[in-house]
Amino acid sequence: MRKFAWLSLVKRVKNILKAIKKYFGLFLKYIGFIWLKQRFQRIPNRYKKMIYGLLFIAPWLIGLVYISIPIFLKSIRMALSDKYYFITGVGWQITGKWYEFTQFERIFTEEPYHLSQISATFEDVLLVVPLVVIFALILALMLNQKIKGIGIFRTIFFIPVILLSGNMLMNFERNSLLTVPAIANGTISSFMTDYFPDLFNEVLLNAFGQIVLILWLSGVQILIFLAGLQKMDKSIYEAARIDGASIWELFWKITLPAMIPLIYINIIYTTIIYANLSNNALIQLITSSSDESRSLAGTLTDEINYGRAYSAALSWILFGIELTVIGFYSLVVRLSSKKYD
């Protein structure tokens, strides 16, 4: 008797579930889905395409709303707070008013311990960026020659594209592999100091001192220049040659003007990549002061020395440095290329 009741109960539940499924299906079919589908088909083609387009980029939109923008806003809020820490069960705590600019005051006036790192990074980026762009252009011109075996050289020149990382550069720096000894302290430097003005020497010796760094940084830039060079119309060169232009003139009057948009791109690219490599003083400061225990716990103890807010402010300063460098060199290129317009 009991067994029978049990079975009937199971049966009943099953029936109910079946009915729910059926009616839900009907509901979906006749009220929701089919209607939507019909409506969708009636939408003009143009709007339909829009909806499809939005559906395709939906992953990015979700990422934008849930990852990129929150991160961006957080980085602003962090830089403008006093302390930013986590308490289990309560959540993230923010202290300090945003308009007080506590961290920036700390960095520039109250505790100016890190100003030297900031200015060192600024000088470093300011020096390396033009060198990389110029070297990249020269190397791209060399690689653009039609001679035998150029493929091998290309393969070698682009190895840094895959191997370049902050750690790799730090590895080189620690073991003084950033310069080729024969270049750094050989005859070149003494020759230079004898014959050239000081400022010029300083820049050039600096370039030789980190020649490996500069070449290793220029992989992608060479690629960009090379792609641009190969797209250039050969007939312009021929026409100019017939008119009696020398190679020197060809470079200054035809090649260089065509490269100017790419120079802007490369200035931006180099600045961003180089400023974000972990071998500069500011980045090391930012990573070391943000998470003392390297545990992501985010507790108040991590905030004792400098803390998240402090390093967020430092990263905004780094961003400022990047923008300044990009702006400065873009202006230089723009002013010096004015005669081409």
Add this chain to the structure above:
Amino acid sequence: MEKIKKILFGRNEQSGLIFKIVIYLLLIGVSFIFLYPLLAMFARSLMTLEDLINSTVSWIPRNPTLKNYQTAFIWMQFIKALTDSLQVSIMPTLATVISSALIGYGFGRFDFYGKKILMFLMIALFLIPSVLTYIPTTVLYRDFKILGIEVKLMDSLKAFWVPALFGNGIRQTIFILIFYQFFRIIPDELFEAAEVDGSSTLRTFITIAIPLVGPAFLICGLYSFVWYWNETALARLYFGSEYTTLPMSLDSFIATYSSMYSQGQLSMDAASQTYNIGVQYAMTLISILPLLIVYLFAQKWFIEGVDRSGIAGN
């Protein structure tokens, strides 16, 4: 005389012998500088401890040995580190490539209101330096919710591939732009023909668009793989001790080594047998060897990538 001059200096189109020799010399010189760190590391990784200490030996080891490599293999637990590395790079790479293809297709083939603004936003957000987002990202990922669902990102591979799936992988904007460019240059007629034949949008995408952009998949896959492979700072932060990739293991070796010898001096004691610069270089070379192999097989695509991405102004 005229002939010699022609050979040496060349005529209009043909460059002369002198020019060629100069170019070759320059190219060889620059190639040497490019390879210098790798060559120096290779030479020193073959040296015995005596050679390393002896300052008169600078390039060619007196009695080359592979012992440093052996030590390195054992220290970094090569097989485990390699599998970890592959796991850490392959999964996020797949996520990056799939989502970049979708997003690139959406941007490349469809017109909708605000597309320009969205693309501008994408590029603007990309230009923001990664270090600026470094700290807030770790704060965000710690208790991450997406569409109200809590996703445990920390201490698992999800910290890499979930953001990649939503267009926030490492430098993913570049990949989206590459796909955008590739999809845009496909002629419209192909898609119109498919539509007339009654193919749905998704089907057109899978059967027509994707096969046409094979190179884009390769380029993005390779770059993404390399970048995830090289990423150590984020990996250490996200994975903790769950995964130890080859570069991470190299890092921890360097940390131990430099804490032992702050000035880099070596002695003949037992610790120096394991912790010396030769082992460190051997380890460095081991950790980049897989990348070099990939590069040598796929260099054509690496180089074509920038050309096709449209960064160079088309």
